[in-house]
Amino acid sequence: MSVRQSLLAAAIVSIVAFAISPASAQTLRYANQGELKSLDPYTLKETTTIAHHAHVYEGLVTRDKDLKIVPALAESWETLEPTRWRFHLRKNVKFHNGNPFTADDVIFSADRIRAKGSNFLTNVPADAKFVKIDDYTVDVKLDSPNPILISQWDGWYIMNKKWCEENNAVAPTPASATTPSYASLHENGTGPFMIESHQPGVKTVFKANPNWWRKPEHNLKEIIFTSIGSDATRVAALLSGEVDVVEPVPIQDIQRVNASGTGTVMTGPEIRTIFLGMDQVRDELLYSNVKGKNPFKDIRVREAFYKAIDVELIKSRVMRGLSTPSALMVAPQLYVLSKDFARPKFDPDGAKKLLTEAGYPDGFEVTMDCPNDRYVNDAAICQAVVGMLARIGVKINLLAQPKAQYFAKVLKPGGYQTSFYMLGWTPASSDSHNVLNDILGCRDDPKSSRGEANLGGYCNKKLDEVADKVLQEADTAKRDLLIKEAFEIAAKDFGYIPLHQQALAWGVSKKVKLTQRADNQVLLYWATKQEE
Amino acid sequence: MLAFTLRRAIQAIGVMIAVGVIAFSMFRFAGDPVNQIVSMDTSAAERAAIRQSLGLDDPVLVQLGRYFANAAQFKFGVSYQFRLPVADLLKERMPATLELAICATILAMVFGILMGVYSALHRDSLLAKILQAISLIGISLPTFLIGILLIYLFSVTLGWLPSFGRGEVVRIGWWTTGLLTISGLKALILPSITLGLFQMTLIMRLVRAEMLEVLRTDYIRFARARGLTTRAIHFGHALKNTLVPVITVAGMQFGLVIAFAIITETVFQWPGMGLLFVQAVQNVDIPIMAAYLLMVSLIFVTINLVVDILYTVVDPRLRSTISRPV
Numbered sequence: 001m002s003v004r005q006s007l008l009a010a011a012i013v014s015i016v017a018f019a020i021s022p023a024s025a026q027t028l029r030y031a032n033q034g035e036l037k038s039l040d041p042y043t044l045k046e047t048t049t050i051a052h053h054a055h056v057y058e059g060l061v062t063r064d065k066d067l068k069i070v071p072a073l074a075e076s077w078e079t080l081e082p083t084r085w086r087f088h089l090r091k092n093v094k095f096h097n098g099n100p101f102t103a104d105d106v107i108f109s110a111d112r113i114r115a116k117g118s119n120f121l122t123n124v125p126a127d128a129k130f131v132k133i134d135d136y137t138v139d140v141k142l143d144s145p146n147p148i149l150i151s152q153w154d155g156w157y158i159m160n161k162k163w164c165e166e167n168n169a170v171a172p173t174p175a176s177a178t179t180p181s182y183a184s185l186h187e188n189g190t191g192p193f194m195i196e197s198h199q200p201g202v203k204t205v206f207k208a209n210p211n212w213w214r215k216p217e218h219n220l221k222e223i224i225f226t227s228i229g230s231d232a233t234r235v236a237a238l239l240s241g242e243v244d245v246v247e248p249v250p251i252q253d254i255q256r257v258n259a260s261g262t263g264t265v266m267t268g269p270e271i272r273t274i275f276l277g278m279d280q281v282r283d284e285l286l287y288s289n290v291k292g293k294n295p296f297k298d299i300r301v302r303e304a305f306y307k308a309i310d311v312e313l314i315k316s317r318v319m320r321g322l323s324t325p326s327a328l329m330v331a332p333q334l335y336v337l338s339k340d341f342a343r344p345k346f347d348p349d350g351a352k353k354l355l356t357e358a359g360y361p362d363g364f365e366v367t368m369d370c371p372n373d374r375y376v377n378d379a380a381i382c383q384a385v386v387g388m389l390a391r392i393g394v395k396i397n398l399l400a401q402p403k404a405q406y407f408a409k410v411l412k413p414g415g416y417q418t419s420f421y422m423l424g425w426t427p428a429s430s431d432s433h434n435v436l437n438d439i440l441g442c443r444d445d446p447k448s449s450r451g452e453a454n455l456g457g458y459c460n461k462k463l464d465e466v467a468d469k470v471l472q473e474a475d476t477a478k479r480d481l482l483i484k485e486a487f488e489i490a491a492k493d494f495g496y497i498p499l500h501q502q503a504l505a506w507g508v509s510k511k512v513k514l515t516q517r518a519d520n521q522v523l524l525y526w527a528t529k530q531e532e
Numbered sequence: 533m534l535a536f537t538l539r540r541a542i543q544a545i546g547v548m549i550a551v552g553v554i555a556f557s558m559f560r561f562a563g564d565p566v567n568q569i570v571s572m573d574t575s576a577a578e579r580a581a582i583r584q585s586l587g588l589d590d591p592v593l594v595q596l597g598r599y600f601a602n603a604a605q606f607k608f609g610v611s612y613q614f615r616l617p618v619a620d621l622l623k624e625r626m627p628a629t630l631e632l633a634i635c636a637t638i639l640a641m642v643f644g645i646l647m648g649v650y651s652a653l654h655r656d657s658l659l660a661k662i663l664q665a666i667s668l669i670g671i672s673l674p675t676f677l678i679g680i681l682l683i684y685l686f687s688v689t690l691g692w693l694p695s696f697g698r699g700e701v702v703r704i705g706w707w708t709t710g711l712l713t714i715s716g717l718k719a720l721i722l723p724s725i726t727l728g729l730f731q732m733t734l735i736m737r738l739v740r741a742e743m744l745e746v747l748r749t750d751y752i753r754f755a756r757a758r759g760l761t762t763r764a765i766h767f768g769h770a771l772k773n774t775l776v777p778v779i780t781v782a783g784m785q786f787g788l789v790i791a792f793a794i795i796t797e798t799v800f801q802w803p804g805m806g807l808l809f810v811q812a813v814q815n816v817d818i819p820i821m822a823a824y825l826l827m828v829s830l831i832f833v834t835i836n837l838v839v840d841i842l843y844t845v846v847d848p849r850l851r852s853t854i855s856r857p858v
Contacts, residue, residue, distance in 0.1 A: 037615075038614060200621070230798055232799075233799055233800065240688045404814065405561075411564075413566065452737060506536065521555070
């Protein structure tokens with residue numbers, strides 16, 4: 001073989017080798033409308049922030065692509081007795097600074113997440129006592145049985161005790177702090193990525209963790225995250241190829257992105273349920289022309305409102321097909337028996353008749369509170385509701401405000417100042433009990449936190465009793481039937497008007513493959529990117 | 533002169549206090565900051581504890597007093613959203629805003645004066661008419677629309693310039709600059725044009741009007757009679773005399789450029805103080821809002837003060853009126 005031939009052969013071999021070698025590590029650029037404000041995983045309980053932290057920190061358990069709970073830092077667990085759980089921790093896991101992960105870190109994190117300044121107090125029940133059995137075994141003792149103990153633990157990230165102590169970050173930074181916290185600017189997790197640089201609210205660079213205990217599914221060496229608040233700019237950045245993944249894409253831009261050739265929009269139902277609520281507590285509504293009585297205390301009025309609203313029209317016109325009309329106050333992904341429920345038929349004539357029976361043949365006037373920067377097309381949905389209710393003679397004065405003012409008015413600290421409102425709810429525990437307790441529960445007991453997000457104060461004691469049984473029931477099939485009983489009570493009372501689950505819309509470059517999870521957490525450790 | 537300066541300084545402090553009171557009273561309508569700090573399912577008791585610790589339940593006058601006491605010592609507290617000192621956040625963001633504002637102003641001055649002179653000297657030419665039309669667009673179109681149009685043209689369609697951010701920045705001490713990297717310079721172009729367009733058209737129209745005015749005066753006529761070259765008359769005499777009011781306006785506009793950078797920064801996701809402020813308003817982050825508003829009013833008041841003092845230095849005729857108490 002001549003020199004020339006062997007060179008040629010070498011060249012061919014190297015080309016072939018290059019072609020068949022696995023895609024080399026890539027840089028992925030990601031833009032979200034929200035910012036990463038703090039790296040401390042216990043200061044802000046908000047989907048985008050929790051998802052960011054998931055790249056760096058890990059919990060004892062995590063949720064897989066279908067939101068099922070699977071082991072993470074805990075290899076396995078068992079319930080020794082209904083009030084005693086045992087967790088077996090994964091061995092040979094190291095934090096990013098090289099410290100080993102042990103039971104001490106779990107006990108420390110359990111204290112820290114329940115300390116003052118934490119925004120995640122409800123993730124780990126206050127009555128849970130953590131006991132170290134050995135370096136890799138932890139027992140959790142409870143006062144009463146709790147079958148959904150670990151349902152919120154995917155958002156409880158384990159921090160390193162030694163690192164926190166060395167850096168004066170033992171407690172989460174409260175909002176009223178006067179000194180910055182080390183943990184809000186630095187991280188030390190066990191997760192798939194490490195933070196290389198972090199400019200709060202501007203840009204964060206994640207670098208792949210070469211020592212991760214799990215085999216990565218991604219092929220990234222780096223994630224560059226930037227926040228882009230303006231919708232038009234975020235879409236433009238995707239179309240011009242400056243970023244690979246954006247969340248969210250406004251629904252009016254979806255077609256344009258899909259037609260562009262550079263990206264596609266991944267859509268899917270989100271687990272947040274959008275619904276309408278009515279003040280059923282006050283004897284006279286705060287904002288209505290009906291004096292001396294509260295029309296919403298009359299079930300016929302609530303039923304009339306329900307039947308006057310055409311969710312299919314909202315879906316096709318306002319949401320451009322991107323919503324799933326819902327009969328339940330919880331998303332179908334979170335409750336197996338949800339298919340047993342159906343919405344009462346849209347029936348404006350029947351609604352009009354019901355109003356007449358209730359004594360309002362000419363309808364009445366009421367103010368509706370609505371956010372205009374919180375949910376997908378929120379103000380437009382309210383606008384549509386106004387038009388639909390006008391057809392049965394009800395005149396709605398719409399008060400659509402930015403979320404800062406809206407929530408200040410309608411939530412408990414503002415005194416539930418609303419007569420008719422729109423709200424969205426994602427159960428933090430991914431479990432129906434959260435909805436039964438927070439949204440559908442009576443709020444008449446000032447000592448209990450039940451019903452604190454029940455802004456209209458819908459109340460049925462029977463439902464509360466069933467909800468309490470749901471909390472105690474460990475058998476899944478029986479528990480699902482109890483949940484069904486509770487939701488049936490609420491549906492029969494027309495306590496709320498569920499509208500739909502809105503759709504997720506992620507803009508993804510053609511070069512990137514990604515898994516979309518229904519809780520809207522953008523998790524890039526499942527992303528692969530083609531070579532550039 | 534000293535008395536005049538002192539009087540002006542005291543007036544400036546009065547303005548600052550007024551701005552402070554107005555800003556403070558507006559915070560009450562911005563919404564409840566606690567809602568933005570905690571998640572939806574946070575219990576009412578926990579919310580109450582946070583309100584308490586932030587001092588939001590104290591009487592209004594106590595809160596106002598505390599606000600001024602802290603502001604006087606340049607203590608702006610810790611941002612609710614970031615849990616970082618506001619002073620640090622502003623310091624981190626300031627270079628971005630100042631670089632953008634200075635670039636936009638230089639752009640506006642250079643092109644504004646050139647275009648103004650041209651359209652004054654060649655009033656009836658086609659190009660002058662086109663420039664007039666462009667200036668009308670610059671004055672009447674809102675900034676965010678211009679920004680989005682530029683993004684769609686130069687980033688999405690042509691792919692020449694970045695649509696957002698500052699590109700790569702170089703850190704010199706605490707200052708970060710985008711002027712030393714290619715991507716940083718490229719990133720600066722569209723936001724500078726967007727931000728400077730209004731000032732540019734303003735300066736152009738001002739230069740044009742002033743220039744036409746000056747060209748009609750006697751000394752220009754005499755200069756022509758003396759047989760000076762057109763070039764010397766236009767640039768040596770006419771333009772020089774035009775520039776005095778132009779520089780005054782441009783100086784005053786610099787404060788506006790910094791303040792109006794809010795919109796440009798939002799459109800281009802420019803990581804400056806304006807963007808920080810907009811996000812703070814959305815999240816009811818009162819410490820940032822308070823510090824930003826006071827800072828912007830300080831910039832305005834300082835520029836005004838300097839301009840007032842400079843006037844008397846530049847124009848001796850003003851001095852005699854000042855020395856007599858009015």
